[in-house]
Amino acid sequence: MSETISVEGMTCEHCEQTVEEALEDVDGVSSATADREAESATVEGDADTDALVSAVDEAGYDASA
Numbered sequence: 001m002s003e004t005i006s007v008e009g010m011t012c013e014h015c016e017q018t019v020e021e022a023l024e025d026v027d028g029v030s031s032a033t034a035d036r037e038a039e040s041a042t043v044e045g046d047a048d049t050d051a052l053v054s055a056v057d058e059a060g061y062d063a064s065a
Contacts, residue, residue: 001044001045001046002042002043002044003042003043003047003049003052004040004041004042004043005040005041005043005049005052005053005056005063005064005065006039006040006063006064006065007019007034007039007040007041007056007061007062007063008039008061008062008063009060009061009062010034010036010039010061011036012036013036015034015036015061016034016035016036017034018059018060018061019032019034019041019056019059019061020032020033020034020041021059022055022056022058022059023041023043023047023052023055023056025055026043026047026048026051026052026055027047027051028045028046028047028048028051029043029044029045029047029052030044030045031043031044031045032044041056041063049065050065052065053065
């Protein structure tokens with residue numbers, strides 16, 4: 001299953017990598033791709049949406065489903 005969440009605050013490649021790593025640490029995520037220009041991140045797997053948003057928030061970015 002694929003899910004896309006909105007992520008605000010990414011300004012560079014390092015930001016994208018930070019968001020991807022935070023998402024990949026969530027149980028149920030098999031892969032994650034962040035896109036600063038689209039202000040979003042796409043996750044493959046069956047993770048809980050609230051857990052994804054929380055992980056990105058904890059990484060220092062603003063996320064919403």
